[in-house]
Amino acid sequence: xTEQYAIRAGHWDPRYAVVRAxxxxxxxxxxxxxxxxxxxxxxxDEYTRTEDGPWVAGNSGGGAGDSATSWxxxxxxxxxxxxxxxxxxxxxxxxxxxxxxxxxxxxLFATRAQDDHSMPVSRPAGPxxxx
Numbered sequence: 001x002t003e004q005y006a007i008r009a010g011h012w013d014p015r016y017a018v019v020r021a022x023x024x025x026x027x028x029x030x031x032x033x034x035x036x037x038x039x040x041x042x043x044x045d046e047y048t049r050t051e052d053g054p055w056v057a058g059n060s061g062g063g064a065g066d067s068a069t070s071w072x073x074x075x076x077x078x079x080x081x082x083x084x085x086x087x088x089x090x091x092x093x094x095x096x097x098x099x100x101x102x103x104x105x106x107x108l109f110a111t112r113a114q115d116d117h118s119m120p121v122s123r124p125a126g127p128x129x130x131x
């Protein structure tokens with residue numbers, strides 16, 4: 001999975017579309033795409049890898065706003081925008097995961113769906129002693 005492949009496979013116009021964040025975990029990938037490069041609309045595209053290797057586009061959705069959460073039979077995902085370098089904690093199925101925002105403040109968490117109803121919940125990491 002590459003940014004160029006995600007733009008092409010998502011049928012985004014490569015003159016304008018910008019990948020804001022991407023997670024690839026074995027046979028799933030999630031990509032946050034800014035279709036016009038202006039931040040007015042943000043989409044989350046899901047991909048799964050077939051047994052023989054190619055990536056196949058799955059769900060795609062989005063709209064205005066800098067954050068969203070998604071569930072599908074293949075994966076759960078949540079993304080957002082915050083201060084560059086900030087740590088975001090994502091709670092999903094009794095586990096907490098750390099995600100670091102990139103230099104533009106975008107972050108993305110994605111993993112295989114572990115059940116049919118749980119959604120990931122994100123929160124900023126609070127200050128801790130020694131940090």
